[in-house]
Amino acid sequence: MIFSNTLIYWYLQIKRDLPWRKTKDPYLVWLSEIMLQQTRVSQGMSYFLAFSEEFPAIEDLARAKESKVLKMWQGLGYYSRARNLHFTAKHIAEELDGQFPNTYKELIKLKGIGDYTASAISSICFNEPEAVVDGNVYRVLARVFNIKTPINTSQGVKKFKILAQSLLDTSQPGVYNQAIMDFGALQCKPQNPDCRHCPINSSCEAYANNLVKELPVKEKKLKIKTKYFNYIVIVTPNNKTIFEERIGKGIWEGLYQFPLIETNKEVQLDELINLSDFKTLVSENSEIKLFNTKTIIHKLSHQHLHTNFWIIKSNDHQDALVSWQEIETFPVSILIANFLKEFTPKLNNFF
Secondary structure (H helix, E strand, O other): OHHHHHHHHHHHHHOOOOHHHHOOOHHHHHHHHHHOOOOOHHHHHHHHHHHHHHOOOHHHHHHOOHHHHHHHHOOOOOOHHHHHHHHHHHHHHHHOOOOOOOOHHHHOOOOOOOHHHHHHHHHHHHOOOOOOOOHHHHHHHHHHOOOOOOOOOHHHHHHHHHHHHHHOOOOOHHHHHHHHHHHHHHHOOOOOOOHHHOOOHHHOHHHHOOOHHHOOOOOOOOOOEEEEEEEEEEEOOOOEEOOEEOOOOOOOOOOEEOOEEEEOOOOOHHHHOOOHHHHHHOOOOOEEEEOOOOOEEEEOOOEEEEEEEEEEEOOOOOOOOEEHHHHOOOOEOHHHHHHHHHHHHHHHHOO
């Protein structure tokens, strides 16, 4: 109880003025929790405000087209979060008569909601005694209790959840959960935590044993793949291009892009024009010019994309149906967005 009381006291002194903390509406709390996964509060704030204004109730989000949801999500990354958000909003609006589930047991059944999100919503909105365990909580508990079990193993997940649950202040679970999450984000930070002025440094085993930098432990399981992307950017005299939805279950599903030719290595122009996919797409009399002076390396959590944008000046192309003015209305990846920001002003003077 001393641990939870200390964290709550600390939290009440430094509590940040965040819009989702002014409500018990599970829809808005859910929205904030999904947005803040893999995203800093400073970055997620503007998205939360935009979404809550555009979709003030879950029924509004449910009625929206997925393309609009993805467009508004653009820049936050991890787009499966947005697709799951939209799917679940429709499920609640249509199958549950707009009634948000009010227990952990029912919340965790929803698509895109796992243990952490279900615990956060149920404790904050419905005062259910469910402890949250996210990256911040792992870090705090691993350091304070000197736990070396890797946090990304089944054994570690179970161990930390049991410990978190045992420390929970069941009289005010929502406040405690927000306190420990904020403590990890602001005080017990990943790099350079302020241990000298920490309110629990006297009971922190990592601090006592000079192990703060070593904890928490995470097994290295992720193998980074390298992919080679060649975007074919058609430019016609009437300022039309080919812009298509990315299909399949890979990255950026549902976002829009220029025709993509993926190769097993980086290719030069003479190699590109001899590829069958390129010949099918581009006529022989077209002018071709590489836009970027050096290969763009776009790093995702599980793959690095070595990318080139090939500009094709074509007098006529039957599939070039999208005007450059329209493109800005489509949801795109940050990779495409950055290209458009740089290329569009040069559109008419590039060749």
